[in-house]
Amino acid sequence: MATALLFATVVLVTAVVWAGRGIGRRRARAAIRRGPGASLAEAIAVSSFDTIDETIAARRCHCGAGVHAVGEGARDLDGRRFRYARVECDACEDEQVLYFDVTTIFH
Ligand SMILES: [Zn+2]
Numbered sequence: 089m090a091t092a093l094l095f096a097t098v099v100l101v102t103a104v105v106w107a108g109r110g111i112g113r114r115r116a117r118a119a120i121r122r123g124p125g126a127s128l129a130e131a132i133a134v135s136s137f138d139t140i141d142e143t144i145a146a147r148r149c150h151c152g153a154g155v156h157a158v159g160e161g162a163r164d165l166d167g168r169r170f171r172y173a174r175v176e177c178d179a180c181e182d183e184q185v186l187y188f189d190v191t192t193i194f195h
Pocket residue numbers: 149150151152153177178179180181182
C-alpha cells in the first residue's frame with residue numbers, strides 16, 4: 089500500500105515537472121517570436137546594411153544557440169522600406185524571421 093502510494097507520488101511529480109518544462113520552453117519560444125524584429129510592426133530600424141548582419145550574428149535562438157541567415161527579402165509598405173531575413177538555429181534548426189526598417193538608408 090505504502091509502495092503504491094510512493095509510486096503514485098513519483099509519477100505525479102514527474103508529470104508536473106514535465107508539464108512545467110513544456111510550458112517554460114513554449115514561453116521562451118513565444119517570447120523570442122515577439123519583441124524587436126519579430127514583425128513588420130516591430131521592425132528594427134537600421135541605418136546601414138551592416139547592422140542587419142551584426143544583429144543576425146548577435147541573435148540567439150530560444151534554445152540558446154546562434155542563428156544563421158537562410159534567406160532574405162524586401163518589402164515596401166506605406167512608404168517605408170523593409171528588409172527581412174529568415175534565420176535558422178545552428179542547433180535545433182528552428183526558423184524565425186527578423187524584420188528591419190531600412191527606410192533611412194534610402195533617404
Ligand atoms: Zn535553437
